[in-house]
Amino acid sequence: MAEISYGTFISRALQLRCPRCGVGPLFKNFITMHDRCPHCSLKYERAPGYFLGSIYLNYGFMAISTTVAYMALHYGAEISNPRLAPFLLVYCLLMPLILFRYARSWWLAMDCYCDPIGFGRHENPDPNGSSNEDPSK
Template sequence: MTRSDSPAGLSQLIARGLRKRCPICGIGRVFRSWFKMRDACPHCAYSFSREDGYWVGALIVNIAVAEVWFALLFAAVVLATMPDVAWQPLLVVGVVTNGLLPALFYPYSKTLWMAVHLYFVPSARSELS
């Protein structure tokens, strides 16, 4: 079922999340396509189906990544172009990236959320289907 019997640490769970792999075994793919999740891990049968409200955490992760990206972009452009700040290019790049980034980060927000949740709620490991 798992590569080892010992539970994965946070860094290993995060690495599995960044590879879009099952947080339990690290082998099974969580997503069937970019936006479509599997119901369970094809390798260890860990269920990816969760109760209502569970994925709000993934939504928060996704929004946080987009907001941090925009804050860094904003600070970099303002500091690089002061005193004549390039507002128009900043607006265009900000709108485009804030529209695309959540879609591009969508699967990672879910797999990273599962990883963090599993780290802080280890009892979720027993939810094999």
């Protein structure tokens, strides 16, 4: 795999594109992911439970953003807790659903960046062992 900068990986993650080629979409629809990149055949889910780590990313972002929002709105804007609680509850219920695709994409991009050789081990779907240089297959 050619050297790809971390910024490129993050850019592709934000666009919900394959971290390796930047062309293939990660998702078939809002929820369902492709098994492999439709363009370069990169296997997205490397092992069962692979995307469990993305839940930690999503949770971490939610915990930090909710804390920052609470601090800013309660102590900065002096909004009372009873008025703030419904807003933060809705935020905490909806944002993980909205962000789960980006958390998976970010997780995949970070893993592909940190372990590009590991991704090479899973890139060939052809059981005959032919090379993966032709992405049209």
